[in-house]
Amino acid sequence: xxxxxxxxxxxxxxxxxxxxxxxxxxxxxxxxxxxxxxxxxxxxxxxxxxxxxxxxxxxxxxxxxxxxxxxxxxxxxxxxxxxxxxxxxxxxxxxxxxxxxxxxxxxxxxxxxxxxxxxxxxxxxxxxxxxxxxxxxxxxxxxxxxxxxxxxxxxxxxxxxxxxxxxxxxxxxxxxxxxxxxxxxxxxxxxxxxxxx
Numbered sequence: 001x002x003x004x005x006x007x008x009x010x011x012x013x014x015x016x017x018x019x020x021x022x023x024x025x026x027x028x029x030x031x032x033x034x035x036x037x038x039x040x041x042x043x044x045x046x047x048x049x050x051x052x053x054x055x056x057x058x059x060x061x062x063x064x065x066x067x068x069x070x071x072x073x074x075x076x077x078x079x080x081x082x083x084x085x086x087x088x089x090x091x092x093x094x095x096x097x098x099x100x101x102x103x104x105x106x107x108x109x110x111x112x113x114x115x116x117x118x119x120x121x122x123x124x125x126x127x128x129x130x131x132x133x134x135x136x137x138x139x140x141x142x143x144x145x146x147x148x149x150x151x152x153x154x155x156x157x158x159x160x161x162x163x164x165x166x167x168x169x170x171x172x173x174x175x176x177x178x179x180x181x182x183x184x185x186x187x188x189x190x191x192x193x194x195x196x197x
Contacts, residue, residue, distance in 0.1 A: 003024070003191060005028075005140065005172045005173070005174050006172060007139070007170055007171075007172055008166065008170045008171070008172060009172050009173070009188050009189075010166065010172070010173040010175065010186065010187040010188045010189075011172075011173065011174055011175070011187055011188065011189055011190070011191060012175045012176075012177070012183035012184065012186065012187035012189070012190040012191065013025075013174065013175070013176045013177075013190075013191050013193060014176070014177055014178060014179075014180050014183055014190065014191075014192055014193070015192055015193035017178075019193045020193065021144070021176045021177075021193060022066075022144050022145070022176065024176070024193075025063070025142050025144040025174065025176045026063075026144075027039060028061065028140070028142050028174055029061050029063040029142045030046055030048070030049055030050070030053040030057065030058055030061055031049065031050055031063070032049065033049040041057050041060055041061070041139075041140070042060065042139065044057070055089060059085075059089060059136045059138065060138055060139045060140060061138050061139070061140045061141075061142060062132075062133035062134055062135075062136065062138035062140070062141045062142070063133055063141075063142040063143075063144065064126070064129055064130050064133045064141070064142070064143045064144065064146045065129070065144050065145075065146075066144055066145035066146065066148050066149065067149065068117070068122060068125040068126040068128075068129045068149075069117060069122070069125065071129055072117045072125060072128070072129060073117075074116060074117050074118060075116070076116065076117075077113060077114050077115060077116055078103070078108065078112055078113045078114075078115055078116075078117075078120065078124075078125075078128040079099055079103070079113035079114065081117075081128050081129075081132055082099045082102050082103060082113075082128055082131045082132050082135060083095035083096070083098070083099040083135065084132060084135075085132060085135040085136050086098060086099070086135050086136070089136065098135060099113075099131075099135070102131035102132075102134055102135060103128075103131055105131065105134075105161060105164070105165075106127040106128070106130050106131045106157075106158070106161050107127060107157055107161075108124065108127050108128060108131070112124055122149050122150065123150050123151065123154040126146065126147075126149070126150060126154070126158065127154075127157075127158065130146070130158055130161060130162070134165055137169060137171075138171060139169075139171055139172065140171065140172045140173075140174065141162065141165070141166075141171055141172070141173050141174070142173075142174045142176070143162065143173065143174070143175045143176065143177075144176045144177075145176060145177050145178070146158060146175070146177075147159070147177070147179070147182070148177065148178070148179075155182070159182075159186055162186075163186075173187070175187055
C-alpha cells in the first residue's frame with residue numbers, strides 16, 4: 001500500500017486498534033525504521049531514523065502523540081519543553097521569542113509556562129506538546145490520536161491551531177485516530193486501514 005500526503009494536504013488515517021496506525025505515524029515522523037518499503041520527504045528518500053536522521057530531514061516533520069505525559073520530559077518547564085527543538089538545533093537565541101509566540105498560538109497562559117508537566121492538566125500539556133511540534137516550522141505535521149484524551153473544547157482549540165498553521169505555512173497533515181467524524185471534518189481525505197500494514 002502507498003500513502004501519499006501532498007503539500008498543504010490533510011490526510012486522515014483511521015482503523016481499529018492494532019492495525020498499525022501508530023507504527024505508520026512513527027515511520028512518517030522518522031522515529032521508526034520500516035521493515036519494508038520506503039519513505040520520501042519532499043521527494044527525497046529518508047536517510048536515517050531517530051537521531052541518525054539528517055537534521056535537514058528530521059526538522060521537516062513535527063509529531064504530536066496521544067499521551068502528552070509520556071512525550072514530555074517531566075524535568076522541563078513548559079517554556080523549555082516548547083523551545084526544546086530550537087535549542088537542540090542550535091537556535092537557542094530564537095527560543096524565548098518563538099516559544100512565547102507558540103505558547104500564545106496554542107492558548108497557553110504565560111503563568112503556566114514556568115510550571116512542569118505534573119503541575120498542569122492533560123489539555124494544557126498537550127497544548128505545549130503541539131507548540132513544541134510546530135517550533136521548527138515543519139513541512140509535515142503528524143498527529144497520532146492528538147485529541148483522544150481531551151475534552152471537546154480543547155479538541156476544537158487544538159484543531160483550530162493546526163488548521164491555522166497549515167493555512168499559513170502550506171504544511172501537510174497526517175492525522176491518525178479512531179474518531180472518524182472528527183477526522184472527516186478535519187481532513188481533505190481519509191484512508192481506512194482494516195488490517196495490518
